[in-house]
Amino acid sequence: MSNTNTSFVLQKINEISFEDRAIPVAGPGEVVVNIKATGICGSDVHYWTHGSIGHFICKGPMVLGHESAGLVASVGEGVTHLKVGDPVALEPGVPCRNCEMCKTGRYNLCPDMKFAATPPYDGTLCNYYKHAADFCYKLPQGISLEEGALIEPLSVGIHAARRGNVKLGDRVFIFGAGAIGLLTAAAAKAAGASHVTIADIAESKLNFAKTYSADKTILLTKKRAEGQQSNDFARQMAEEILAEEGVEAANVVFDCTGAEVCVQMSVFLVKNSGSIVLVGMGASVQSISVADVSAREVDVKGVMRYCNTYPTAIEMLSSGKVDLKSLITHRYEFKDALKAFQHVKEAREGTIKVVITNDQ
Numbered sequence: 001m002s003n004t005n006t007s008f009v010l011q012k013i014n015e016i017s018f019e020d021r022a023i024p025v026a027g028p029g030e031v032v033v034n035i036k037a038t039g040i041c042g043s044d045v046h047y048w049t050h051g052s053i054g055h056f057i058c059k060g061p062m063v064l065g066h067e068s069a070g071l072v073a074s075v076g077e078g079v080t081h082l083k084v085g086d087p088v089a090l091e092p093g094v095p096c097r098n099c100e101m102c103k104t105g106r107y108n109l110c111p112d113m114k115f116a117a118t119p120p121y122d123g124t125l126c127n128y129y130k131h132a133a134d135f136c137y138k139l140p141q142g143i144s145l146e147e148g149a150l151i152e153p154l155s156v157g158i159h160a161a162r163r164g165n166v167k168l169g170d171r172v173f174i175f176g177a178g179a180i181g182l183l184t185a186a187a188a189k190a191a192g193a194s195h196v197t198i199a200d201i202a203e204s205k206l207n208f209a210k211t212y213s214a215d216k217t218i219l220l221t222k223k224r225a226e227g228q229q230s231n232d233f234a235r236q237m238a239e240e241i242l243a244e245e246g247v248e249a250a251n252v253v254f255d256c257t258g259a260e261v262c263v264q265m266s267v268f269l270v271k272n273s274g275s276i277v278l279v280g281m282g283a284s285v286q287s288i289s290v291a292d293v294s295a296r297e298v299d300v301k302g303v304m305r306y307c308n309t310y311p312t313a314i315e316m317l318s319s320g321k322v323d324l325k326s327l328i329t330h331r332y333e334f335k336d337a338l339k340a341f342q343h344v345k346e347a348r349e350g351t352i353k354v355v356i357t358n359d360q
């Protein structure tokens with residue numbers, strides 16, 4: 001193990017550099033993890049190129065990365081479930097544990113959440129990261145550290161499926177065939193969905209989705225006619241989609257794009273009394289047909305990250321209910337982290353998930 005703590009630091013918009021930071025010391029209830037694998041997420045890249053996401057604004061240097069796994073390097077006082085050398089997946093957000101949301105089990109909604117690589121908290125792209133021991137989950141034999149890192153995006157899918165209350169035999173429709181759409185599909189399938197349709201504007205992503213978790217894929221190609229209202233266009237598109245063979249109105253629609261037209265289409269693709277789950281992040285204000293939502297008793301549900309998903313994810317991986325390995329299309333060594341970020345930023349064709357590996 002390295003005796004330095006090289007860290008990948010966002011200095012300001014479009015400026016990242018490696019810094020040698022002090023190796024952290026585990027306090028009571030904490031462990032220090034030697035980070036070995038980190039998935040790159042759209043949000044990491046967004047902080048790099050924009051310096052903010054919504055009301056989270058980078059005001060000083062911040063280490064990037066939040067989808068990580070590694071080996072326990074040191075253990076603080078009172079930690080009994082982990083020992084040095086254990087492989088662990090890191091759940092990157094640590095809540096206050098005391099507020100109403102924490103106490104009722106919805107700790108992802110804690111107002112005092114400290115989440116890796118969400119300003120002002122440093123992320124995990126470093127050699128050594130200090131973390132609350134109870135948010136580090138030991139990986140059983142047979143689950144790699146790379147898979148452990150991708151438990152973070154899988155968690156988003158698991159939580160989304162739970163929010164949508166996916167049940168046995170449900171038909172599911174998903175907008176977006178990126179990693180989150182694919183993992184939401186996988187989680188919905190594991191929860192009992194009988195048929196999953198995934199729609200996207202990129203054919204290459206849909207080709208992968210067909211081999212991964214989609215029963216049916218739909219390539220969205222149409223453009224809105226000049227002067228046509230977005231919601232009218234959405235209604236027309238949804239009618240065309242529902243006319244396709246093998247597609248029926250869905251019990252649950254997941255939007256993993258954040259695009260307004262997809263959210264608008266969701267209203268017309270969901271069954272009466274069904275649910276729309278908003279997983280993607282797009283424009284903060286969007287319009288949908290409230291008349292349809294109301295008259296047809298459609299539940300529109302928000303998603304804020306996830307909670308209580310890591311143990312579930314580990315069970316799913318152990319029992320082969322989900323495959324994370326095939327999502328990793330590209331790997332970079334830690335020293336080439338900037339290249340990895342560039343790769344994700346350029347959204348290169350054939351990319352699902354880019355992982356940074358660190359043998360330091």
Ligand SMILES: [Zn+2]
Nearest residue numbers: 041067152153
């Ligand atoms: Zn992420």
Ligand SMILES: [Zn+2]
Nearest residue numbers: 096099102110
């Ligand atoms: Zn709390």
